[in-house]
Amino acid sequence: MPRLQDTPGEAAFRERLRGWLSANAPKIEGRDVGALKAWQKKLFDAGWLGLNWPREYGGQGASFREQVVYNEEVIRAQTPAPINGIGLMIVGPTLIAVGSEEQKRRYLAPILSAEEIWCQGFSEPNAGSDLAGLQTRAVSDGDDYVITGQKIWTSNSRIADFIFLLVRTAPDAPRHKGITALIVDMKSPGVSVKPLRQITGDAEFGEVFFDEVRVPQANRIGEENNGWIVAMKTFTRERANISVSTSVRLQQQCGNLLSAVRGRDIPVDPQFRREAARAYLDSECLQLTCERLSEQLFGFESSLVKIVGSEVNQRLQELGLSMLGPDAPLVPDGDFEKTWQFGFLRSRGNTIEGGTSEILRSIVAERILGLPRK
Ligand SMILES: Cc1cc2nc3c(=O)[nH]c(=O)nc-3n(C[C@H](O)[C@H](O)[C@H](O)COP(=O)(O)OP(=O)(O)OC[C@H]3O[C@@H](n4cnc5c(N)ncnc54)[C@H](O)[C@@H]3O)c2cc1C
Structure with a gap:
């Protein structure tokens, strides 16, 4: 490491990051959620997270190469992985690509700082590889959707504040055309989580149940029935x-x-x-x-x-x-x-x-x- 030649700017960035990590990396045993949140916040406060995210939403506006340099250096230093991996790797980049301006301003910075932890609710007991077969339903009711159904294998669901959820909004439309993406607060009445133990002994993921959960329509990501895209x-x-x-x-x-x-x-x-x-x-x-x-x-x-x-x-x-x-x-x-x-x-x-x-x-x-x- 590095494999490709660093430009002078990248080399300086690498050296600064390496120095910071050797002075600040904590020793955290296992999955101590509080300590892992504090570590992610520290990385964010020092400007090392969201490197290639836009500045106006808490990112650093840096290049993809700098993000690669960051990945190389944190692994080299063997620092603990940020606790909000799903927010950082999945939800944040999706909101940047397709979220509304309001959603970007509301959700991106707390993802980076680990103040709000996210999980991803796509898979269902009968819809994994065949994701378009998902059956969790959302029905319009005034300014809300009302959600009923179940997700499974939802990593981080036990510690998450929000779930990035795919639901069926048009049951009679062709399968790929009746799906909508929503942001759901995990504290909403009607949401419950049951842990699932993995082969490692951890219960990193769980089943998430929705029993007539009300979600404002403003929490929709993109257009209704455009969730497949x-x-x-x-x-x-x-x-x-x-x-x-x-x-x-x-x-x-x-x-x-x-x-x-x-x-x-x-x-x-x-x-x-x-x-x-x-x-x-x-x-x-x-x-x-x-x-x-x-x-x-x-x-x-x-x-x-x-x-x-x-x-x-x-x-x-x-x-x-x-x-x-x-x-x-x-x-x-x-x-x-x-x-x-x-x-x-x-x-x-x-x-x-x-x-x-x-x-x-x-x-x-x-x-x-x-x-x-x-
Ligand atoms: C560690 C871990 C973390 C996960 N975290 C999340 C999460 O946070 N959120 C979430 O939504 N999901 C999560 N998942 C679920 C994951 O996305 C699904 O397990 C995956 O998509 C496969 O779906 P399935 O388990 O229903 O298997 P199935 O789709 O039933 O597949 C069973 C087998 O059949 C094969 N198969 C199925 N269809 C075809 C086909 N058309 N052609 C060839 N082979 C096929 C598959 O390759 C597989 O070998 C996680 C899974 C794991 C293991």
């Missing part, structure tokens, strides 16, 4: 942001794996060597591809890098676990989130969240390669 903008931003940070994190993980193997100073079998070399090459190629694609990542190319990043991560985590030999199934001491065991378990969801690898391969085939639809 909003969702597509969200997905490309979500996949691009996941990919850029994964690409840098993989480099770090590869470095950790190699130094752990060297530290053990025991013979390494040829299969392991081949796999380690492959993981190293794959993570280098992924990072170079992300840097080369730059803002093109906010198009269909986001699917391409998301497939590769999630699959390389799974192979790398398996390798890390195999290095532990017979200790692999044991629960290690210390911060579980920093272990190979946690990494291995959490990486299973990488090829599902934000679109499964099978669905993304179809997008690459049809939208990038121009192959005929099935």
Whole structure:
């Protein structure tokens, strides 16, 4: 790091950020929500968040490259990830692209400062890959919508202040044309959350239920029944942001794996060597591809890098676990989130969240390669 040559301005930015992080990065064990909120606020107050968001909404108006430099440096310094990842990576960029002026002024700065935490309510028990099949209903009533239905796999729903929700507003219209995007206050009467425990032992996500929840029509993002277009903008931003940070994190993980193997100073079998070399090459190629694609990542190319990043991560985590030999199934001491065991378990969801690898391969085939639809 860095892979591409920094301009003098980028090099100065990198040095300033590196110095600030080494003086200010906290040590936070596990998922201490209060400490993680305080850390995000500190990053925001120092001007490191929303780098490529417009200044008038609390951002820094910097370039995409500076955002990439930021991602590289926070991973290098191994600082805790900001608690409001969904706000920063999914909701904020979507509001900047399609939100009203009023919504941008109201919601963007508190996303950056972690004063308001967000979750994303897209998936339902019968609508994941087939998102257009969603059934949570919103019916117009005066100046409000009244929402009834259920979402599932909603990350951060237990700590969220707002949910970015897709609902069906025109049940008789063609499936893609009857969906609307809404902002819903999680404290509204009729909203309830039931945690779901994951394979890692965390209950990072949950089910969210809506029982005649009233939401002002002013909370609609974009036009009524135009939610599918909003969702597509969200997905490309979500996949691009996941990919850029994964690409840098993989480099770090590869470095950790190699130094752990060297530290053990025991013979390494040829299969392991081949796999380690492959993981190293794959993570280098992924990072170079992300840097080369730059803002093109906010198009269909986001699917391409998301497939590769999630699959390389799974192979790398398996390798890390195999290095532990017979200790692999044991629960290690210390911060579980920093272990190979946690990494291995959490990486299973990488090829599902934000679109499964099978669905993304179809997008690459049809939208990038121009192959005929099935
Ligand atoms: C860690 C994690 C966090 C998540 N966070 C959120 C969140 O915050 N908000 C949210 O809304 N959702 C979230 N999700 C849900 C995620 O978006 C869905 O799980 C995903 O879209 C897949 O939907 P599904 O689970 O219903 O699986 P299904 O769609 O039922 O798919 C099951 C299998 O069938 C395959 N399949 C389905 N259709 C096709 C097809 N047409 N062609 C080929 N193969 C197909 C899939 O690839 C998959 O292997 C999260 C998921 C995970 C794992």
